[in-house]
Amino acid sequence: MFNKIFHSLATVGLCFTASAAAAQNVNPAEQVVTAEILKRFVDDYNSDPMAIDATFGIEVGEHRWRVTSKMIDNERSTSLDEGFGAAEMMYYTLDQETLHLIDRKVWTGLTAMAAATSADETPLEVEFTSGYEQPADYEEIFRRLTFHFWNRGFPEITRYGPENSRIAHGAPATVLYYDKAFRSAVYHVPAGLGKDQAPTLAAPFPRMIIVLSGAVEGEMGEHNFVAKPGEMFLTPPNIPVTFWNASKDETLSFVWIAWGEGA
Known part of the structure; x- marks a missing residue:
């Protein structure tokens, strides 16, 4: 990302x-x-x-x-x-x-x-x-x-609301932290931004998506799935994954974490 x-x-x-x-x-x-x-x-x-x-x-x-x-x-x-x-x-x-x-x-x-x-x-x-x-x-x-x-204070606090985001991969994102073989961010996908606008990615490293609000619908390989707040789903390496905001009224917010070689 x-x-x-x-x-x-x-x-x-x-x-x-x-x-x-x-x-x-x-x-x-x-x-x-x-x-x-x-x-x-x-x-x-x-x-x-x-x-x-x-x-x-x-x-x-x-x-x-x-x-x-x-x-x-x-x-x-x-x-x-x-x-x-x-x-x-x-x-x-x-x-x-x-x-x-x-x-x-x-x-x-x-x-x-x-x-x-x-x-x-x-x-x-x-x-x-x-x-x-x-x-x-x-x-x-x-x-x-x-x-x-570029982040002052101790502890170094990162604000991750929609107003603190920029568009990356088609949706507002705030980068949380990057380190060796590690990346993390928060995304806010607007209501109505559905399947037609969602990218399909097959990354060479695993990714964890923690749903904060809204509702997810997605396709992972040949499987369909849904996820809601309080749930997390894992995307294995090298498997095509597409997921989107299933709601026409509510923003989908989630934490995105990737790790391993290439992350």
Whole structure:
């Protein structure tokens, strides 16, 4: 479901570039606000017990910053500097509107990057400076970095209502957490979005669907099934599965969990 997610370790060069028109002409006062917002994320990450050593970039409109986080004498030091410098790194790109939405906890970083395919454009993207080479555990580390850097507070609370979602695989979704061989999200399928709009998927890993509200009808291989709130169903690897909102009046909400190789 979230094929656009990336990872990185030790020198994780992250930089986000935004292509929204609203971010192209930013006045100096707005840039001060942007720096203040980024500083809040940097300060929070500095005290996060899940923080990792990383160097990455953030690009908001035409302006760039570099974040460096590392342990020094058993104490974490995380800094925010203007410009990318000469470091080879990964960087996040986003626009002002997306930054404000993440700052207000409307979206998490992972939700802002949610996509059905790698070709989909998302509010939060990842780019690479010239010469940057992904480490072997790039995806795993980047998933953790994206969640923990762009989600402030302790504990890190994720809001997953419909207003905190983005469309992925045809329905509003909030990404909960991604880690090595693990993905999770909450979906809210509107009433009336039935079988004709439902995708058929045969993933190479198992998936667990926990129904929160509404009603599910579905097809798994040659079998038909129904599920209601208080029930969970498992989709085995490599078996085609289609399921949809069986109600014309009520939203179908469910937790989606995937794990194993390829997840």
